[in-house]
Amino acid sequence: MELETSVYRPNVAVYDSPDGVEVRGRYDQIFAKILTREALSFVAELQREFRGHVRYAMECRKEARRRYNSGAVPGFDPSTKFIRDGDWVCASVPPAVADRRVEITGPVERKMIINALNSGAKVFMADFEDALSPSWENLMRGHVNLKDAVDGSITFHDKSRNRVYKLNDQTAKLFVRPRGWHLPEAHILIDGEPATGCLVDFGLYFFHNYAKFRQTQGSGFGPFFYLPKMEHSREAKIWNSVFERAEKMAGIERGSIRATVLIETLPAVFQMNEILYELHDHSVGLNCGRWDYIFSYVKTFQSHPDRLLPDRVLVGMGQHFMRSYSDLLIRTCHKRGVHAMGGMAAQIPIRDDPKANEMALDLVRKDKLREVRAGHDGTWAAHPGLIPICMEAFTGHMGKNPNQIKSMKREDASAITEEDLLQIPRGVRTLEGLRLNTRVGIQYLAAWLTGSGSVPLYNLMEDAATAEISRVQNWQWIRYGVELDGDGLGVRVSKELFGRVVEEEMERIEKEVGKDKFKKGMYKEACKMFTKQCTAPELDDFLTLAVYNHIVAHYPINVSRL
């Protein structure tokens, strides 16, 4: 089916919402096939049953932050030692996804979904999170696209190239990543309050696709999910209950739904066993979400000027704290019988410069070889052009074995300590680091405000997670008047210096993108928002949450109640 959304005509049609549910997003006949009364009722049930738990979990995050801001550091929880020491395993891996050596990721955009499913990767993670700007249009089109993808009917006509895209016979297995617990969905009110974004993403996708997915993709299991940005196992416990609730509603076996949790916050690295324990029969592993993890390191230690990061480009997987995190994740997953997935190298193919392209591909190759040699069972690719390199690295090492769960136990990694996981990364801080953070942060935000959640910038993939690093690092450097020790100038970061950097980088952006695009884009608005966030007295928790209102488009309040 080709997706053609219709033109908005006020007051002619409304979504058929159940009691207590109000849809404030634009009406569209195509969206109405997703926002059915039954699907909205399911989302409302999830919201009503779990909103108290979510609220409590978010309060606990705030409480933990208060402790870290008063000097505490995260660590293993003595009260759950029995879980870490216990001899238990998760449910066995579903055969359909035993082999996940290369997973491609991307936003739930129509052409990209088809390209990703056809890419030759074993898995496609369709993203409502880091790679998506969660506007109403993007979200609803995303659901329409996924439904068409799961039932196999998805097509796309690229009119400019007169090219029709459709699915190959063999496609990647689909995982869906809903938003994090912290994000609301302001276009759907339940009992007068914005719904929890991830319950909307999960609920709508599950409701419409579970049956077909289990028949065609999951060989009796599924649907499959990736779960982002959790900070504690109590958040995994909520997901586990959501899954049980969904399975009950659908009348399918407990343990059908499977999820891989991204370990991408610093507190969560101390909770990996506990997270797997909570999800148990619903788990299919953990993944190293390295970019959010770096962001979370800065956020957790926002008030610890003795734990500053060096320039963003220097915080790679070679840093002791990053290597320890990935090694302990492998050890934990393999002890519990599930996949230990690697992460995303930020390099993407560079079309117009063969030498630079070769260097970028070589960095990806090295990163993937490090992962497979360490014992990871698979990895992420941001672009179809990287799949052959990732495949080669993993297949070269694993051969025909679908994974390394049994063969790479990594018992040596049991010795990893809290000190290893928290070790301060080494490297210098430079004015160029401050400039790059600023240039990237502003351009990413400008893209996000206009509907793009992942973009190529300076030959790297940038998404919400990578942009967050730029924002929080700038904030911390300004806050503590950090000395930029890497360029021999000994300059200290101040609001004045940052102000000058912003001005100069905006001029540079204008030159780079061209006057016309600069004028038509949202660079000035993005600059204002980014500057405000970097200089705020208190660090905002999330960039995308702080600016979310700018992409909320409520249609006439009375429309859904006519």
Ligand SMILES: CC(=O)SCCNC(=O)CCNC(=O)[C@H](O)C(C)(C)COP(=O)(O)OP(=O)(O)OC[C@H]1O[C@@H](n2cnc3c(N)ncnc32)[C@H](O)[C@@H]1OP(=O)(O)O
């Ligand atoms: C930290 C994290 O959370 S990582 C996970 C979240 N981030 C992501 O998923 C990023 C995914 N990747 C992307 O969004 C894109 O690759 C970008 C933005 C980085 C680069 O995009 P572009 O510059 O447009 O790529 P490019 O022009 O080289 O694309 C070439 C082709 O590959 C396709 N393509 C590029 N990336 C992807 C992808 N991830 N999935 C599917 N197809 C893709 C394009 O659609 C295009 O197809 P076409 O030739 O049929 O028109």
Ligand SMILES: O=CC(=O)O
């Ligand atoms: O979601 C992945 C990350 O690296 O962040």
Ligand SMILES: [Mg+2]
């Ligand atoms: Mg992430």
